[in-house]
Amino acid sequence: AQKVTQAQTEISVVEKEDVTLDCVYETRDTTYYLFWYKQPPSGELVFLIRRNSFDEQNEISGRYSWNFQKSTSSFNFTITASQVVDSAVYFCALSEAYSSASKIIFGSGTRLSIRP
């Protein structure tokens, strides 16, 4: 069975600090996809990244970076030099490949608060 665990329910840091959001997943499939979504206070979810299970290269996009490690089944998200606008709830999600839309599973989310 698939499962996504975001153990950090809430994180609060001071602006300009670096912060890492953890995501641990479980799946029996060898081919799968991982996602991160951001939900700002406005409520609408925004796609951040998709990574397939065959690509373990870390990804960097501006102040955002993602560390995918199959050995520990983790797909962690780091924000460098955090800003107040980064305050949001962040969701990690897992989906099998070659499957129907019923197979996507979201974690319970991490609420990130950036204090000025």
Next chain:
Amino acid sequence: IAGITQAPTSQILAAGRRMTLRCTQDMRHNAMYWYRQDLGLGLRLIHYSNTAGTTGKGEVPDGYSVSRANTDDFPLTLASAVPSQTSVYFCASSESWGLAPNEQFFGPGTRLTVL
């Protein structure tokens, strides 16, 4: 270009009443989804549709029904609302599911309270 629109924005509903949440997308995406978001539980899939004319059950389908008569619209119906259906409902869409799941685009959500 609106992307995905949902209506109503919010609704207070008496238990036992029938309610349809509307969702329309203008991106010509084949796949559409309905999720509910509850505190501490994240997003849970209610129903989905891979293409017009087909629908499927997600993780929490009981008490809900959907239809997909065309590509753009994917209404969610609560036949007889119960208080446990109080939640924020999100509609989403993506390009064809196919071999690799694509990013989903989400609507602004509908906040539903069942009393």
